[in-house]
Each structure stands twice: as C-alpha cells, then as structure tokens.
Amino acid sequence: MTTPVTADLLRGALDTERTGRGLLPHRLPARARAQNTDGQLALAESQPSGVRLAFRTAATVVELDTVPVKRVYAGAPARPDGVYELLVDGRPAGRAGASGGDTLTIDPATGATAHRTGPPATLRFAGLPGRMKDVEIWLPHDETAELSVLRTDAPVTPVPDRGRRVWAHHGSSISQGSGAAGPTATWPALAASLGGVELVNLGLGGSALLDPFTARALRDTPADLISLKLGINLVNTDLMRLRAFGPAVHGFLDTIREGHPATPLLVVSPLLCPIHEDTPGPTAFDTAALSAGKLRFRAAGDPAERASGKLTLTVIREELARIVRQRAAEDPYLYHLDGRELYGEADAAGLPLPDALHPDADTHRRIGERFAALAFAEGGPFGPGGAPGDRARPAGQRRPV
Incomplete structure (x- = not known):
C-alpha cells in the first residue's frame, strides 16, 4: 500500500514545498525564505530538525522513499549519514541512515559550494507490532530530505491532535x-x-x-x-x-x-x-x-x-x-x-x-x-508555578492548554 507524503502527515514543520522528487519540509515559512539571501540559513532551515512523520497504522512493515542531501566539507573527515528514527507509541523502535541522494560539497576556506544530484534511497522498518499504533519517523536533524512516499502493509492515517502543549x-x-x-x-x-x-x-x-x-x-x-x-x-x-x-x-x-x-x-x-x-x-x-x-x-x-x-x-x-x-x-x-x-x-x-x-x-x-x-518542573517558566527563584506567574493568567 502506497501513501504519498503530504503535509498532514508531518509535525514540526512550518511549511512544505512540493518538488519534482517529493515533499520538502521547511522550518521557516515561504515569506521568511523569500527575504533571506544567506546560503547557510537556507540550508539550515531545510534540514528538518524536530520534524517527524506521524501516523496511525496497524502495519508491520513501513518503508519511506527519501532523497537526502549529504554535506561534504573539503579537506575534513566524511560526515556520517543522517539518522532517521522510528518511534512506536512514543518508544524507540528502530533507526536507519539513507545512502545515496544528493551531495553538497562545501569549501571551508572560501565558502564555495558544488551540488551533485544522486539517486533516492528507501528506508525499511520491519517487525512492527501488528496492532493499531502511533508511528513517528523523526527526520535527520542535520541532513535535508525530500520525502516521496510511504509503503506499508496496512492503511495509514494522520495522528490526531493529542492536545499537548x-x-x-x-x-x-x-x-x-x-x-x-x-x-x-x-x-x-x-x-x-x-x-x-x-x-x-x-x-x-x-x-x-x-x-x-x-x-x-x-x-x-x-x-x-x-x-x-x-x-x-x-x-x-x-x-x-x-x-x-x-x-x-x-x-x-x-x-x-x-x-x-x-x-x-x-x-x-x-x-x-x-x-x-x-x-x-x-x-x-x-x-x-x-x-x-x-x-x-x-x-x-x-x-x-x-x-x-x-x-x-x-x-x-x-x-x-x-x-x-x-x-x-x-x-x-x-x-x-x-x-x-x-x-x-x-x-x-x-x-x-x-x-x-x-x-x-x-x-x-x-x-x-x-x-x-x-x-518544565514545578515552579519553572513552563511548569505550573512560575520561574525558579524568580517570581510566580500571576494567578489565573496562565495561557490555557
């Protein structure tokens, strides 16, 4: 069963861009990207740190087609492949790297870059429990990835809002x-x-x-x-x-x-x-x-x-x-x-x-x-009672969850 990767399957992205090879998550919206002229920021915001696919399924096998972009710094040691992590009901259940993909070579001395196009990669996670479950695939925090399709042996639906802050x-x-x-x-x-x-x-x-x-x-x-x-x-x-x-x-x-x-x-x-x-x-x-x-x-x-x-x-x-x-x-x-x-x-x-x-x-x-x-603890700025050793948040003014 093939499911195209669409924005409703993503968490943590502020925008998405449909490319010729898939869906590219962005961590800055289009208006911000249009106002940016810095190549380093353009690269960083396209690296999906914190972005994850989130779906419900009874599938025991999940495959993801992706086109990663590998960074190579001239004269420096090779960087390891970016890591994709699978969570089942919030618990680690597998991890994989994507070989292939594009290569971005950066000269640290001059800042010059060269981009080479490469083939897509397929990630495979097997042996998952055959019950209905929440599945997340966390994308690499330091490697751009264009996402194409999910292949599963059971239907996939987006995870509903959990009501968390x-x-x-x-x-x-x-x-x-x-x-x-x-x-x-x-x-x-x-x-x-x-x-x-x-x-x-x-x-x-x-x-x-x-x-x-x-x-x-x-x-x-x-x-x-x-x-x-x-x-x-x-x-x-x-x-x-x-x-x-x-x-x-x-x-x-x-x-x-x-x-x-x-x-x-x-x-x-x-x-x-x-x-x-x-x-x-x-x-x-x-x-x-x-x-x-x-x-x-x-x-x-x-x-x-x-x-x-x-x-x-x-x-x-x-x-x-x-x-x-x-x-x-x-x-x-x-x-x-x-x-x-x-x-x-x-x-x-x-x-x-x-x-x-x-x-x-x-x-x-x-x-x-x-x-x-x-x-996040009691008394912390994100907890139930104000900042530690600082001042309490005014009673009754906490933003509702």
Whole structure:
C-alpha cells in the first residue's frame, strides 16, 4: 500500500514545498525564505530538525522513499549519514541512515559550494507490532530530505491532535542538534519528551541572528511556550556591536509579543564556550586542525576590541539579563535563564566541546535533562508555578492548554 507524503502527515514543520522528487519540509515559512539571501540559513532551515512523520497504522512493515542531501566539507573527515528514527507509541523502535541522494560539497576556506544530484534511497522498518499504533519517523536533524512516499502493509492515517502543549524553540546549531546522536537525541527533543510537549524546533545552525523574519515566523506560529537561545551566532559572525544588539533584542521580543502577548517566553543566554567567553568573533576554522583531517574552530577576534563594542559571550549574557529585567516589570510572562546553568565550567572540565564550539551526544543529553528540570518542573517558566527563584506567574493568567 502506497501513501504519498503530504503535509498532514508531518509535525514540526512550518511549511512544505512540493518538488519534482517529493515533499520538502521547511522550518521557516515561504515569506521568511523569500527575504533571506544567506546560503547557510537556507540550508539550515531545510534540514528538518524536530520534524517527524506521524501516523496511525496497524502495519508491520513501513518503508519511506527519501532523497537526502549529504554535506561534504573539503579537506575534513566524511560526515556520517543522517539518522532517521522510528518511534512506536512514543518508544524507540528502530533507526536507519539513507545512502545515496544528493551531495553538497562545501569549501571551508572560501565558502564555495558544488551540488551533485544522486539517486533516492528507501528506508525499511520491519517487525512492527501488528496492532493499531502511533508511528513517528523523526527526520535527520542535520541532513535535508525530500520525502516521496510511504509503503506499508496496512492503511495509514494522520495522528490526531493529542492536545499537548506546543513548545517553539529558536537557537543556534546546538539547538538544531549539532553533535547529537540522532534527531530524538538533540537537547530540545530530549527536553520536549521529558516535558510532555510537542516540539517546533527553530534551531538554525549559524543563523540565530535576530533576523526580523525569524521573529515574525515565531510570532505567527501557534505555540503555548516559546524559548530563545541567543548570542553565540552573533559572536561567530561578528555581526553587530553592543549598540545594535540591545535594540535588536528588544525588537525581536516586541515582534513575538505581537502574536503571543501572554505566552510564557524564556530567554536563554549562551552556554559556556571557552574560546569566546572574553574573545570576540569572528569564529574561524582551525586550519592546522583541518590539515590534520580534524574539524575544529578558533576565535579570530582580539579581546581588546571589546572596548569598541565588539560582542563576547560575557557581554551578551550581561546585556540579555539586563533587558529581561527591564522588560519583566511590564511583562509577567517573560523569563531568563543563564545558559551556563545548562552547560558551565564544571561541565566543560568533564565534557569539553570536541570542536571547541559544539557539544557531543552525552552533553546534549545533559543539557536536555537540565533544561527540562529547570523549565518544565514545578515552579519553572513552563511548569505550573512560575520561574525558579524568580517570581510566580500571576494567578489565573496562565495561557490555557
């Protein structure tokens, strides 16, 4: 039995595009994509982190035809295939990688790219229980995939709305899942599972840059909870100075509040990243490491440039805390979390960032578990009683589920 992949079978995507080879999920809407001219953001938003097929079926065999896009960095080690994870009634039931597909070759030194078209791949999951069940196929968090058809030995219908709260999260490549073991093992996916919420992941590798079109996408996305992890990409790209940063954050929050005036909104400052704590960007590839076949990053700025307004993670944390304190006087649904509570100095001593910028799989789990404990627990900003050690949410004003 063949079922075309259609938008009603997808969760976590803000838009879809019908291509000549299937359905391409997008994590930014068409209007935002039309206003973007950056190739890195275009690639990141098309990588379906947090996006999953969700359907009910009694099938014992499920096949998915997909066209993945493999990234190759010239001079760097080969990247592993993206992972597709199967869940049955919310529990892991299989995982697979898709061979074949297209190849995108990127030159780290120049940014030049070359795209080669390849054949589609078929994923097969067999031995599933022969009863009616909810099935999810989580798509790779770091590999674009055009989805064609499902083949099953029993009919497929979309999963009905479970009535769970929707959590929309925006952040950098760490939020997208760089370094995670798979799509359900990114820290936002882990936190969402622990918090019992439906995830919309707007983690955009290299592109958490306070873009107005991203703020409008969040404004227009139905959500019961919103979080923003801001800062590291602004340092990576050396995009703005302190003078511009504060007003840009205010504008980003103002836009979101146009559509979500009473939604719990959590601003998370950067995780610890030793190379950029007190050294501005830009971030550069470590060419010595690349020549040895390793991908590693370094801070290319000068600490003395902080005096002229260049941003470091320390500066950004202080400014974000100040902005939230200022706005909280009139916004009782706004909260702040220092990112070092999720990953700080003690964590870096035992679980250092392998490439000096991104966490590994164990660290993703630690961050996800800590976020869930801080945000979704009793007294947390997404829990039943307000922010931890901060202030309680006004009685009777919680947004209905």
